[in-house]
Amino acid sequence: MPPHTEITRRRLLASAGVGAVAVGFGGGGFLAGHQLAEANEDGTGAVPFYGEHQAGIATAAQDRLHFAAFDLLSEDPAELRELMRAWTVAAAEASAGDMVGNVNDVPLAPPDDTGETVGLLPSRLTVTFGFGPSLFEKPGLGLAAKRPAALRPLPPLPADELNPAESGGDICVQACSDDPQVAFHAVRNLARIGRGTVAMRWSQLGFGRTASTSRSQDTPRNLMGMKDGTANIRAEDSEAMEKFVWVGNEGPAWMRGGSYLVARRIRMLLEVWDRSPLLDQERTIGRHKYSGAPLGGSDEFEPLPLEAKRNGHPVIPPDAHVRLASAKENDGARILRRGYSFTDGVDESLGELEAGLFFISFQRNPEQFVAIQRRLGSMDALNEYIKHVGSALFAVPPGAAPGGYVGEGLLG
Secondary structure (H helix, E strand, C coil), rough: CCCCHHEEEHHHHHHHHCCCCHHCCCCHHHHHHHHHHHHCCCCEEEEEEECCCCCCCCCCCEEEEEEEEECCCCCCHHHHHHHHHHHHHHHHHHHCCCCCCCCCCCCCCCCCCCCCCCCCCCCCCEEEEECCCHHHHHHHHCCCHCCCCCCCCCCCCCCCCCCHHCCCCEEEEEEEEEEEEHHHHHHHHHHHHHHCCEEEEEEEEEEEEEECCCCCCCCCCCCCCCCCCCCCCCCCCCHHHHHHHHCCCCHHHHCCEEEEEEEEEECCHHHHHCCCCHHHHHHHCCCCCCCCCCCCCCCCCCCCCCEEEEEEECCCCCCHHHHHCCHHCCCCCCCCCCEEEEEEEECCCCCCCEEEEEEEEEEEEHHHHHHHHHHHHHHHHHHHEEEEEEEEEEEEEECCCCCCCCCHHHHC
């Protein structure tokens, strides 16, 4: 193998002087720079790709998202295995801050890596893969017997206005990072590697996380200006993660330690919301807009006063979003939310912003989401201001070990 093929992006940067900080730590500049990036907690470090669970679920939510759903063009099981092997290697390289593939200085051959992240750190990039119900319906793959009972297309839900072009998919890729270019680069290079084997069905860019998945993070605000995800499961809540997020012995075996990903593209009718009085906005959600506290309270993390009344009326209205989404109102069911805000220009037919929430949740069984959404879709006052226009479900296998690949238990 020619010497230039051993060069990684970090070594390339160090040799060019960009890695001077790492070199300043003494001998072994590449190793020092690698450890520095991994130890960095300000959004420029590396998140390990390999592990018991896939990264990007319990990982503290990053600021940017590039989500893509792909359709498989081949029904050859060997091609699907090779795709997941190649994608796993590429995702691990990108997550570590290395170039995808080898550095190519042959003028007449295209580079392996598209190059837009040369000079950038990994910025906590995580790449998470999932398999949709439709993948198991392709007879040539022979996967029908391995399909989890829980992996069925989501049933029609109240208030759905779904666009098939923004729904479904055989395989999903969720790339999250604190740098949008790093997340884009990951999906772009996976699409390049998969060309001819998969075709991108739809994709979504996201900015501004709409949930906290770690106790180290403050609760963010969504595009309605409301604090979002106050009661979300946190990664440090190991008991809740085991109970509500990670698949257990109910299996099948290849899914143990994995999870189920629900994605929903939710358009917010922001022009209507922006004309609504503050009181209506707060009663719709069930929280004070600026403090995030439950109605009648002063602290964001106060328990919801679901039984409290004032002048004979519930303090938290019966159709308030937080009431209907609460674990107490849903027989204790909880999900791990990991969504992002989005904006895709203007809806020319209405002259309104094409913006909203790209909702992502992880749960041990999709029925957890379905049960909650049935209540929300039927009674939530928020429905006046939103439309569910895209939907997808994916089985997210457990993590891979070095030398293995994501989905090996299913495809191997």
